[in-house]
Amino acid sequence: MTISVAVRTTEDLTPAERSRIAGLCNDANDTDAFGDLFVVYVPSGGRHFLGFDHDGVLASRAVVTTRWVQPSGYPPQRTAFVDAVATDPTRQRAGLSSAVMRRLGCEIDDFELGCLQTDLRGFYEQFGWERWRGPLAGRRDGLLVPTPGQHGVMMLRLPSTPRLNTNGLLSIEWQPDRFWA
Numbered sequence: 001m002t003i004s005v006a007v008r009t010t011e012d013l014t015p016a017e018r019s020r021i022a023g024l025c026n027d028a029n030d031t032d033a034f035g036d037l038f039v040v041y042v043p044s045g046g047r048h049f050l051g052f053d054h055d056g057v058l059a060s061r062a063v064v065t066t067r068w069v070q071p072s073g074y075p076p077q078r079t080a081f082v083d084a085v086a087t088d089p090t091r092q093r094a095g096l097s098s099a100v101m102r103r104l105g106c107e108i109d110d111f112e113l114g115c116l117q118t119d120l121r122g123f124y125e126q127f128g129w130e131r132w133r134g135p136l137a138g139r140r141d142g143l144l145v146p147t148p149g150q151h152g153v154m155m156l157r158l159p160s161t162p163r164l165n166t167n168g169l170l171s172i173e174w175q176p177d178r179f180w181a
Contacts, residue, residue, distance in 0.1 A: 002054040003096055005103040010038065010046040010063075020058055021048070021084075028086035037084060040176050041065070047080075047107070051100040053091060060087040060096035062104055067175070069115050069155075070139070072168030077161075079172075080108035082116035101127045105156060113164075114156030115172075117181040121152065129154040130166060137171040138179030144171060150180050 013021070018038050025034035042063055051060030067081035082104065087097045105127055108114055118124060121131055132153040138145045153170065155161075172179055 003094075003099040004052045004056075005099050006050045006052065007103070007107055008048045008050060010042055010044050010048065013038075013048065017058075021050075021061055024058060024061060024088060025084050025086040028089060034084065041083065049100045049104045049107070051087075051096045053094075053096065059091045059094075060100050061085070062097075062100050064104065064108055066111070067115065068173045069113060070171045071113075071162070071164050072134070072170070073165075074162055076173070077112040079113045079115045080111040080156075080158075081172075082114065085116075085118075097123070098127075108156075109158050109160075111158055112160045112162075114158060116154050117150070118152045118154060121154065124154050127156075129156050132166050132170050134165070134167045135169050136180065137169060138174055139171050140174035140179075145179070147179055153180060 022034045022037050025037060026032050042065055045065060047064045049062045050058055053059045062085040063083050064080045065083060067079045068076040069079040070076040085097065116124065116129070132155055136147045136150045136153055138147055
């Protein structure tokens, strides 16, 4: 199967494309929770990685937004936070998400760190993502809020990533309705 991956900013997506992306995310996750994707979580400033199948149909995608993640011993790092990774359920296991994640990994070297939250650790490990083993927290209103129930946070070392201890504390700034996922 021929796969192509396009990179587009949120601002460059048409209303029809935004609707198709939200629909793809809903279908892939068997939910309707992604209706607010472009209102609450990615109103602007996102970098969208769109995987098209051989017929030119959008079949897989991921988005990177700028978040500020702080590893223990370092100031907050400008982080490429990967979110809303989705593949059409009828096209899974055809290499679409792999193509999207390979392209994404090559296109975020302008950040200090890559970060995501997932239950599919093995999938991301093949692209160089590492599990964060230490405690996790959020930062809100100047306070550190432990998030002990949070699991599956992974990071990708980029050219400007400092030497990190993945057993140390990792915190992320608050976003509307969430810290991590």
